[in-house]
Amino acid sequence: MKMQEYQGKELLAKYGVPVPKGQVADTPEEAAEAARALGGVAVVKAQVLAGGRGKAGGVKVTKTPEDAQAFAASILGKELYFEQAKGNLQIDRVLVEEALSIAKEYYIGITTDRGSQRNVFIVSSQGGMDIEEVAHSHPDAIGRLPVDPFLGVRDFDIRRVAQQGGIPAAEIKDLAPFLKKLYQAYVDSDATLAEINPLVVTTDGKFIAGDAKISIDDSALYRHPELAVYAETSEETDEYEKEAHRRGINNYVHLGGNIGIIGNGAGLVMGTMDEVKRAGGEPADFLDIGGGAKAELVKNSLELVLSDPNVKGVIFNIFGGITRGDEVAKGIIAGTESVKVTVPIVVRLAGTNAAEGLAILKGTDLIPAETMQEAAQKIVSLVGSD
């Protein structure tokens, strides 16, 4: 779950990570009031999950409460185009913050890294810009610190990563508590990403989180009810993906072709896409029902895929391990009963309880296939290649 900037900063503040003074506003009037509370000058920032808010016209430094109000009015309730998301996003909320007196901008990130199997800090003195660009242009200005979960962040770690990241030794005494608190916030909140870019060093030498991009592990949300309330926020710009989100289908990607693809397991669904493409078809979507899916989810998935008018045929490819063929078959039947099906549906069922599933599907209009390849070829021949 991605958190918006103001949510991330609320979280960080709880752990003592310094963030700018400020408050969120849902209306232009609230924005004016917030700016007034800050003494007039403020930064007004659109709150959306997509990056590139500056380029999208979503951030402005305002000199007076009236300025703040006017800018908020110009974006609240409106849609802005975000290059990174390749689409429009509506702005429902702004963050009104004190304007910091910036001496330097650093970059601090933590993410959980597959390779080292640890939480890894990325530290750089080159903040305020795209860290991937920094990694290319100034590889020497990037410090990398895998944190041993049994030890936490140690002072010697911080000295080392600061040196690698080009942060002066004299600033370690300020950097150390910042990193330790950020790490605690990260681990305690079950984050999977926390990016502070920029970490602002103010002209009076304070370290303050200028921005906060935090993602929380969905699997751990159950133990963070205070964060789970944020989970409503969605960054999808595609209407089918928004609908999938609403239906609780987590692994759906809209692709725009004409053959709907539903399967169990990301690898198998991708493999099915490959076979459909090779057979001359064009996948309309990627939809992974996951492991151990129940009939209700299968039904929902079929309804979603069929709601796309481009879809001229559907392929179900199920090779059950923990997923049981009979559950899937029941779901397919339920789906075909709840919506009017006008396109061919090819079903390939193998693995756990496949025989039971095939028995359930017997006598329906569903077209059986024995292998993935056969299923792909059948649906493409029925739909016709693009």
Added chain:
Amino acid sequence: MKMQEYQGKELLAKYGVPVPKGQVADTPEEAAEAARALGGVAVVKAQVLAGGRGKAGGVKVTKTPEDAQAFAASILGKELYFEQAKGNLQIDRVLVEEALSIAKEYYIGITTDRGSQRNVFIVSSQGGMDIEEVAHSHPDAIGRLPVDPFLGVRDFDIRRVAQQGGIPAAEIKDLAPFLKKLYQAYVDSDATLAEINPLVVTTDGKFIAGDAKISIDDSALYRHPELAVYAETSEETDEYEKEAHRRGINNYVHLGGNIGIIGNGAGLVMGTMDEVKRAGGEPADFLDIGGGAKAELVKNSLELVLSDPNVKGVIFNIFGGITRGDEVAKGIIAGTESVKVTVPIVVRLAGTNAAEGLAILKGTDLIPAETMQEAAQKIVSLVGSD
């Protein structure tokens, strides 16, 4: 640093470990008031570090506040004889506690174990008695759980140790939080021992610490200022040991012979004792000045040893590694100047800066020796064997 029962219970309560209601009293009147606050019936317990308070007559269940007052009056300010300490200890304070309705008594201990290099829980259903006796008589009723410092106490650990210790599976849900909180209290307080004997299971199924015997690591007291205030309490019954405590000499044991022994390092001092005994002498004390001792401590040590009228001669045995011979020599000179020395002092100086030390001692009445054996033989021949 050993803590008295009421101090240990205060500490445990901070970590949420259940302890009986109660309060300490310095006077009989306070004891009466405390008993009244508990509703009349109370347990009045003498607060001393020595074990065996029951046998010493220091614990009584009182039915009325007047009873509590009378019992407190009978022991406060008085000395009781403690078999375990082999001496009298004055009672300055009592703990007045609610009388628990006891269904069962268990034993829970944690200590830091040399062998496993971990903090180890000892758990037994046979509480309320000497655990070493239980270990002999019911070895099957003792559970042992070394805690991995990187993992803390895990539920599977608790299931296992409860089973080994003879605690019914149905009680694990109550035992688990007790052990986890006790462990947290232990680790966070830098304890080296925490014994809850008995852990009372009340007739309504609650787990409550009936007693608390907690020792804190002296090396970590610097970060526990709230505990360091307890450090004044001393359990010494020997007057020389009390004096050593007052002088900040931590490694002194009064032995009662006629040859005072001062050295650096416990092993070397014990080795010197062995040589003195073999030469026919009887050690008056064990005094280890430790590593890197400064002149002031050496002077203090000499004064302490000479204050014992039984001491007819003193042997200094120093083999310096981190201890420097010149520092020791300065301390010896200072000691012989501050008190009138009427007995022979043999000094053996070797190791780091020994030459510098010997130069300082040149021309004094101190008797040099080249080896430990020679030093022992010299002092015994001067003093005469017992």
Added chain:
Amino acid sequence: MSILVDENTKVVVSGITGGEGAFHSALMQDYGTQVVAGVKPGGGGTVTERGVPIFDTVAEAVEKTGANAQFVVVGPRFAADSIIEGAAAGIDLIVCITEFIPVQEMVTAVRFVKSQGTTRLVGPNCPGILTAGKGKIGIIPPSSFTPGSVGVVSRSGTLCYEIVDALTRAGIGQTTAVGIGGDPILGSTFVDILPLFEADPETKAVVLVGEIGGADEEIAAEYIKTMTKPVVGFIGGRSAPPGKRMGHAGAIVSGTSGSAQGKVDALNAVGVAVAETSSDVPGLIRQALARVGVTV
């Protein structure tokens, strides 16, 4: 021979009384696997419907039954602790199929397992291990397997089944299939499993089934350079458009790193033929085996 699991493997099942636990333990037994114990806190002293004794802790199960492998099939809130319990009890092989374990818990659990030195974890969020004709731990459906000489190691569970199915249909049998799982933090990756196949005399060739995202295939390629046995690759998601998430947290395409093409290139560079679709795998394996003088 074969790797990790065979007829001598003695499995303790953590979660044997749960719905999935009971169902899949029975399937494991049906496939000939020795399921010697189950663990359920508070359930010690009872037995399952199929007569498997239940203990309160893994440590006790190990002591009483000599279990050397653990199948973790408990819920996501308990799975990391169950893995740690198995490693602390000295289990040699832990297979955890549980999905949605909090990542931070897995960071701790994997760190602990590795610090134990003697325990190997496969998973979590993996289908497990199946040795054709000898036994299985996990949820891999055995119907497609036939004993033979090809090892399979796969990030994707269902693609693993698919490829085994394709091999068997083509008349090519398998030694062992290992599903390593798709989570960001895994007990075993390709480079942990490939050396076992390299050392196994029965295995003559290996199919490596990767997918987009991460760098595991690129790292595996480095190791494959040193292998004597032929490896055939397949990368799921070759047709996935860059920039779109396709399920698994790991399957994120960003720039070159993690892309299907990058992985194919890395594998090709060390002499690994990579199949276009899973149905091409058997043909490539047959060619690879022929080159080392094995006919299947």
Added chain:
Amino acid sequence: MSILVDENTKVVVSGITGGEGAFHSALMQDYGTQVVAGVKPGGGGTVTERGVPIFDTVAEAVEKTGANAQFVVVGPRFAADSIIEGAAAGIDLIVCITEFIPVQEMVTAVRFVKSQGTTRLVGPNCPGILTAGKGKIGIIPPSSFTPGSVGVVSRSGTLCYEIVDALTRAGIGQTTAVGIGGDPILGSTFVDILPLFEADPETKAVVLVGEIGGADEEIAAEYIKTMTKPVVGFIGGRSAPPGKRMGHAGAIVSGTSGSAQGKVDALNAVGVAVAETSSDVPGLIRQALARVGVTV
């Protein structure tokens, strides 16, 4: 040969700018030890009076100088962290002389060092290691040493010096002396050091210097049973009255366990002659060596 420290050992000193750190680093250099680096947070880029380069971290010192051993001589509040830093930087041998390190910190540090697998810690609260004529890490005074064939391992620092002194006076030289320290939580105990002497071709016999308290000598006796080289023992505190604390946290006599007599009995039972006083050690060593055909 010899064990742990020799002329090729490259030492980084954590705390080289402190009073004891500077003094004893200089003594180590005077004895021929390669002190290649010092560590002082914030001091990176400078050099000591004796020209040793200073770095901000152990990791950097290792990278830049190839240091493979670390001498920890920082204050008790920083020592456990310094040990962990050394182990995390991949140091092979850490010697920590610091006294009064909080026990709980040592529980963590030793757990970490052991989980690293490749690092050996000697100490804390120990005098260190001296290989006669080749080098030393720590505070052992070298004047009594003379090269020879006897290894010494001791819980007590000063008794170790004493016994080396007695050996040298008797004309018996040493290979290496290791002071393992007297704290309750130690990086190395007798059974960690004895196998090194057993494997060292130069060492012909070993003196084990124990003391009352704990069970380290009893555990060592179990190992000595398997050794081919003769071992002579000495237990400090034979004349200590039971029930009295004699310094070191470890030296607590309680019942039979931890008593001098228990230790003497355990050692005697595996054929180890135990000296009554330290001055008897050289004679027993000479006899022990004679039995294996070595004359000194």
